[in-house]
Amino acid sequence: MFIHLGGEKIIRASELIAIFDLSIEKSSKISKQFIQHAGKQNLVEIIGEEESKTLVVTENKVYYSPISSTTLKKRANQLLT
Numbered sequence: 001m002f003i004h005l006g007g008e009k010i011i012r013a014s015e016l017i018a019i020f021d022l023s024i025e026k027s028s029k030i031s032k033q034f035i036q037h038a039g040k041q042n043l044v045e046i047i048g049e050e051e052s053k054t055l056v057v058t059e060n061k062v063y064y065s066p067i068s069s070t071t072l073k074k075r076a077n078q079l080l081t
Contacts, residue, residue, distance in 0.1 A: 001013040001014075003016065003072065003075050003076055004067075004075065005047055005056055005063055005065045005067065005072065006047045006048050006050075006065045006066045006067045007047045007048035007066070009045075009047045009063065009065075011056075011058055011063075013076065015058040015059045015060065016056070016057075016058055016076060017057045017058055017059060018056075018057040019054060019055075019056055019057075019069050019072045019073050019076065020054065020055040020056075020057070020069060021053070021054060021055075021068075021069040022052055022053055022054055022055055022064070022069075024055065025055060031055075034062075035055075035062065038061075038062045043060070043061050043062055044061070044062045044063075044064070045061055045062070045063050045064070046063075046064045047063055047064060047065050047066060048066050050066035051066060052064035052065060052066055053065065053066055053067065053068050053069065054066075054067060054068060054069040054072055056072065
């Protein structure tokens, strides 16, 4: 099964590790370090031109999605149940 992250980006549900509200990036030092490390390795992708709302962590990349974390979690839960 697949999850639409916004724009034209779709990932396999099996690759999904976590979905976070973007506020975690500002409130957690460890999250900032994780994103910086992923960025240095060119593993960060910004989806679309809209303002990002969610951070999606997969096995191979970190995505900034314009879709709310609540919506993405609902999509993921529909596939997993």
